[in-house]
Amino acid sequence: MAAGDLQDGKRGAYQAAGVDLGAADEALGRIRAVVASTYTPGVVRGLGAFGGLFALPTGLREPTLVASTDGVGTKTVIATATGRLRQVGRDLVNHCVNDILVQGAEPLFFLDYVASSRLDPGVVAEVVTGVAEACREAGMALLGGETAEMPGVYVTGQLDVAGTVVGIVERAAVVDGGSVAEGDVLLAFESGGLQTNGFSLARHLVLASEDRLNAPLPGDPAGRTVGAALMAEHRSFLPAVRPLLAAGLVKGMAHITGGGLPGNLPRSLPAHLGAAVRRGSWPVPAIFEHLVALGDIGVDDAYAAFNMGVGFVLVVSPTDVDAVRELVAASPAGDWARLHEIGEVVAGSGVRLE
């Protein structure tokens, strides 16, 4: 649905909820402005008002769409408890962008879904503002979305946030790990936190005592509370990786989501190859040490539940490591875009933690 429709949909939902439309109008004004701010040249405006229209980019020989739907899990609960709803909007988009980035796709447009037992227009506006911010940063349009009020389905005060990204890639440029060979190097970007996975376990550990969320995080160089560290941004690796794709320097990529390194790294490798990963070769953020200590969690369980500090992995030829480091350093990505050589591709299968 187009922006006008998005607003109408959200308005309809507010009216159905008996929400004060004065407050809703203010929120709708914010939503209208942030949605419009994401519009890229591909968005077709003024043609009807039911679905969102997007003109396909031209010039690709075999244009291939890549699509992914995802949510942010129960990071929404921590977001609600800490008042950081804009952050989960950003997290949602970045998660989806990374999911199609691993195949080499450039994002075109996004659609969001926000649902709760009753919609608070201010809450929706905050989430959508975060969604729109991250869409703008990725260079894609927020083409549509849906809000749903589902009394009796959602626990009062809680919400779910999901979304769908559609991107495009030249078929011959799809990154599929097919050329990965034994001895290739694993270069990792830091996650900076949990991203959007492992929150049900983290909540179980942290919310067992109410004070824990607001307590200072032991050993955190940034001096954050546990809640703030849990809400660390799920980064978009697109700005750091885009120049590498243009240069054809990446053989495989893995976005470290649910299942951690053991669950995701093998998906970037051919079936006959595995990964040897050296623990200690990258910094593990304090939040993971804290969660592991709280739950007395073993190493294998911790690496299966959490990303343990690795957000995204590149598989590159040993001869390309320096060129990759240079392009990333010159990319518009932030200070976080440091690469760590965390291991290599080996014969066999799965992930061997050393």
Next chain:
Amino acid sequence: MAAGDLQDGKRGAYQAAGVDLGAADEALGRIRAVVASTYTPGVVRGLGAFGGLFALPTGLREPTLVASTDGVGTKTVIATATGRLRQVGRDLVNHCVNDILVQGAEPLFFLDYVASSRLDPGVVAEVVTGVAEACREAGMALLGGETAEMPGVYVTGQLDVAGTVVGIVERAAVVDGGSVAEGDVLLAFESGGLQTNGFSLARHLVLASEDRLNAPLPGDPAGRTVGAALMAEHRSFLPAVRPLLAAGLVKGMAHITGGGLPGNLPRSLPAHLGAAVRRGSWPVPAIFEHLVALGDIGVDDAYAAFNMGVGFVLVVSPTDVDAVRELVAASPAGDWARLHEIGEVVAGSGVRLE
């Protein structure tokens, strides 16, 4: 995400939930088979495993994507209470297909999202089976999906079901109502029930007394219970409308969703035109009479909350009415594809119920 990934994602969710993987394996086997059964030639297999890949159809001069995200609202609650989860999977897809059909788009692929406090593999398999059935009937691929377990966010035993459709249309063939003129005819397809809107009000009326859901629906020619009538399929109007689009006989279309005729019909018309709709010109299913009587709901409120029997409206030139009727009668749509002349386009704005 591709089929393999869909399965992995669902498996991961089951494992995280501590679900018996024996039962999950059986469910996963069903999911694997039904997802694969939807694959159209556009699906690109064997290239990586994170996002779903789809090769764009060729031959369009200005290929334009049309995308929409939607849910089925609290029809999920009635589906759970009546054990009709496959139906909400079908409803979800058909709703989305109709939403992009109004702009003339042919669906390419779909992604689903199923979330609950704890995932029951059998429940997920039922929903996904319905999703896949309806995708197959629409000729589109179920390209990906996500399941989410969100304890503390969803009420125990309840679930949410949302999805995103991506379709394509030649830009010059987008149906936008631009050519609609005063005197054009409104032809309506019967909805056969609530489709997927008005369920929060319907539940409020029906679930006030537990027996009401299982009671026979007064005046229902099919002899159904109230619950069965509430779960009537949200039809896909695609098979009936596709031949009309090919023949260029449709000037505007409206899918009658939340907000009913007054909320949706104006979206198919230019700003300076309105619609005069004759009540009594189409059959109103017994379920609406029942809900209106239970709630002592006034006419205007009923038409704003429910579709009142009209599922989808075509705006056509008076000289094309006979040709439209003939093409619909010859279409592969079911017996339900009867057209009713419910009114016409008039000067002004909005919908005048007569």
